[in-house]
Amino acid sequence: MRLFRITGIFFLIILLHGCEEPVREDPFVGLGAARWDVGKSANFILSDDRFTALELEIAYMEGFRPTNFMMSEMTNFLGEVALKPAGVRIVEKEIPAGGEEFYTTSAIAELEDQYRESYNEGDTVSVFLLVVDGYFMQNEEEYFTIGAAYRNTSMVLFGKRIAENTGGFRRPGRGNLEATVALHELGHLLGLVNIGTDMVVPHEDPDEDHKYHCDNEDCLMYWAVETSNILNFMQNDVPELDDNCRNDLRANGGR
Template identity: 80%
Template sequence: MKFIRNKLILFAFLALLFQGCEEPIREDPFVGIGASRWDVGKSANFLLSDDRFTALELEIVYMEGFKPTSFMVSEMRDFLQELTLKPEGIRVTEREIPAEGEEFYTTDKIAELENRYRESYNDGNTVSVFLLVVDGFFMQNEEEYFTIGAAYRNTSMVLFGKRIAENSGGFRKPGRGNLEATVALHELGHLLGLVNIGTEMVTPHEDTDQDREFHCDNADCLMYWAVETSNVLNFMQNSVPELDENCRNDLRANGGR
């Protein structure tokens, strides 16, 4: 009996020893909800390269009455296919949610709506981008300019549908699809780290004006500061502006095409 008891004690000791030697299970910090709560630009390399994620999902959630044009969706897909390395492809999903009926949306309210309605997060080999289209205006509009869209988290952006509807499709106004696509691609550019917010500049080209930081100094570039404000109405031509060579070089240097 003494031999058996000593043997059981030995087994128990060895079990504790091996258990203590096991590596603790660590959660992947780059997937799930937590990986979508970073600052704008922090996921630029993940979005651009195939080092960690080889596929990309664009989740578009829009309020009733503000479904984006197929032109905007197509432009976003083409933009990502042209600039990112995702050998397993880019997938787009669209979903309607109830209109909130609010005239103004604060940044806190926008974040709360994302928390409520977002379904796609980084998972496995897929990195996710979230676009929300709301039925109102941005609360923090300045007197001189109003905001049409914004990137507000590392993989999150918002368009203000009522602003787009009011400022497109009429006399001397851009077509709705062109305006939507221009602002959406500009904000997507910020998620990719342009200009100098997660993707370093190969050649200095950030606007030096204090009110225009994080934007390109080239007035013909998609990342020019005017694009995300009411100034875009004077800035737009009959087509969506393109990234200039400086912005493209930045993206290539950070793992993109």
């Protein structure tokens, strides 16, 4: 009897093993993992639990290469807030001019589908930044949009807006404006504010029009930072994250 029972269990194990589902594809790498909503990859970008390295792919339209200052600010920022012991690297490439005056969100997504080459792979999480040669279609009446985060690892800068609002009298330098808006959009990909990264202390802007932004107007994640309103109060330096935003990132696996 005892032998039978042991043999029975043995067969059962073999049977269960045989019924095991086929090995599934890793849902956190490749194209599929770059099609989620903004904020959904916050922990992957911040922590070293799943990905220990980060690659930022920048695809810019002819004539709109971001400044070296912006790129180094992005590397520094990621080095400060994210845990990536295997490093942060930027790969950049020029893509043909689109020649459109306005770009819709779906046109932007199509451009990404066409030109993005870097996706999560192995130990590396990938973030994509597109720089287009026109304006955003969904502009508000009283201000215009300089940048946007539109998928979990995707963001866009509207190069024409940046070019025409920098460098003149009483206007910020191009590198400063670019870096400020790019870091703000990166902040959204990191789940700020309350969009993928939980708030340690409530600090989301109570105004419905400014959801997912910080209530502190000195913070990088203040709503006006990605719009033309920034031109009214921009200082010489790129705004920093305030303590509330900083603590949220730490609590979600960041540095």
